[in-house]
Amino acid sequence: DGGITQSPKYLFRKEGQNVTLSCEQNLNHDAMYWYRQDPGQGLRLIYYSQIVNDFQKGDIAEGYSVSREKKESFPLTVTSAQKNPTAFYLCASSIRTGGLFFGEGSRLTVL
Amino acid sequence: QQQVKQSPQSLIVQKGGISIINCAYENTAFDYFPWYQQFPGKGPALLIAIRPDVSEKKEGRFTISFNKSAKQFSLHIMDSQPGDSATYFCAASYRGGTASKLTFGTGTRLQVTL
Numbered sequence: 001d002g003g004i005t006q007s008p009k010y011l012f013r014k015e016g017q018n019v020t021l022s023c024e025q026n027l028n029h030d031a032m033y034w035y036r037q038d039p040g041q042g043l044r045l046i047y048y049s050q051i052v053n054d055f056q057k058g059d060i061a062e063g064y065s066v067s068r069e070k071k072e073s074f075p076l077t078v079t080s081a082q083k084n085p086t087a088f089y090l091c092a093s094s095i096r097t098g099g100l101f102f103g104e105g106s107r108l109t110v111l
Numbered sequence: 112q113q114q115v116k117q118s119p120q121s122l123i124v125q126k127g128g129i130s131i132i133n134c135a136y137e138n139t140a141f142d143y144f145p146w147y148q149q150f151p152g153k154g155p156a157l158l159i160a161i162r163p164d165v166s167e168k169k170e171g172r173f174t175i176s177f178n179k180s181a182k183q184f185s186l187h188i189m190d191s192q193p194g195d196s197a198t199y200f201c202a203a204s205y206r207g208g209t210a211s212k213l214t215f216g217t218g219t220r221l222q223v224t225l
Contacts, residue, residue: 004154031211040120042200042215043155058212090154094211099145102154 002027004103006091011108013078013085021076021106023091030095032074036060037088037105046089049074078108086110114138115203117216124223130188132219134201137182141203145213146175146186149198158199159186191223 004025013019025032031050035043045058049068063082068074078085088107092100116135124130134144145160161168161175161184168175174187188195198220202213 006154033211040217042117042217043213044215045212048212092154099157099160100155100211100213102147102156105152105154 004091004093004101006089006103006106009104009106011106013108013110015110016080018077018079019108021078021089021091021108023074023076023103024072025074025091025093025101025103026072027093027101028071029093029101030071031093032068033092033094033100034058034064034066034074034076035090035092037090043090046076114214115201115216117201117219119219120217121220122222124188124191124221126191126193126223126225128191128223130191130195130221130223131185132199132201132221133183133185134203134216135181135183136203136214138203138205138214139182140205141214143204143211144175144177144184145202146173147200147202147215149200149218155200188221191221193223193225196221196223 007022033048034046037043044060046064047066049055065077090105091103094100114137146158147155148158149155159170159173161177163179172189177184198218200218201216204213
């Protein structure tokens with residue numbers, strides 16, 4: 001079945017460590033996105049990519065990095081520079097200006 | 112800067128009742144208005160969407176009403192069921208490129224009681 005797979009579902013990190021969240025899609029969508037979700041704040045855009053080897057910062061890119069080496073994959077690295085990384089991270093994909101299809105999310109907790 | 116304001120923050124409706132969630136936007140360039148439904152621990156799922164050339168769109172028990180002059184749109188859930196209990200997000204975007212850069216509201220937690 002086509003869809004978006006995020007891993008891991010739960011991740012614990014010590015302060016000062018970088019962690020990478022995986023996102024893979026087999027929908028053949030050109031565009032991919034990373035959102036962060038915090039209680040009471042909705043979803044905020046971290047990074048997005050419209051084509052391979054190209055990506056743009058969203059509204060809250062500081063402390064995060066991404067790569068887009070393959071159409072199917074858009075991993076997100078939460079670096080030690082991110083001051084408040086504990087959150088629910090959502091990956092999504094879309095065709096052009098259509099609706100977003102989301103993965104199941106990854107919950108990151110900093111210990 | 113919050114460009115999409117959503118209300119109420121939470122809503123309790125009896126089974127069979129009508130659930131109404133409202134959103135207001137500021138950017139007049141927005142031309143795509145989707146609603147997403149999210150269950151706990153899951154990613155949001157696209158529920159229904161509307162473009163500003165129509166004032167209403169209905170899919171089953173779900174209806175979007177759109178008021179372009181007031182810059183407001185709302186989701187109506189008819190005959191609400193306990194299975195509808197979830198968090199609902201409105202969103203908006205514009206044709207600024209090939210990416211769907213959605214701006215989301217802060218969400219409404221709906222509880223449908225028996």
